[in-house]
Amino acid sequence: MSQEEMDFNQEEELLTLYDEEGNEVLYRKMLEFHHPEFEKDYVILAEEGNFSNDDEEIELIPMINVADEDGEGGKFLPVETDDEWDMIEEVVNTQMDDPEE
Template identity: 40%
Template sequence: MAHEHVHEEEQYITLINENGDEELFEILFTFDSEEFDKSYVLCYPVGDVDDEEEVMVHAYAYTPTEDGSIGELEPVMTDEEWDIIEEVYNTFTMDEEEEE
């Protein structure tokens, strides 16, 4: 029984990259982890989607705002958190492939 709830809404967020430039990211999905009492967002740079190559997916932790939107993004710090993110991502991508 999974404690992660995956939400899929078409959404975009703007992140500042290492060069200080704004970059538009499309949100792949967000999910909540009861284990860490945090929410996570997985996103990828808009325009990078090419079926031939692996898309660079970024993951961040966040605390939802009162209206349910994504608030301040925080880096993911622990290996345990990365393990959960990877597990949810793998499940998500397997589901996507089965639907096609």
């Protein structure tokens, strides 16, 4: 599957989600894409408080984006298969490795 056949959205936005204890956590959406082979939409998130100006690596959190019936909102599900993890790693490395100068 070539990267050209996939639809990418690299427009960043902030999302408020809830952790296991019910606390609000602010995340930045780093990348969103649809993968036709898996027939799923994926979103790559990073916790907003983890951004800094030095060269520390940012922990990326990939999720499956499942829209509700009217196409608005929905929910995020965890990535579960090794094939999906491998594909996401390749996409992230390809789409996000070129730092913007």
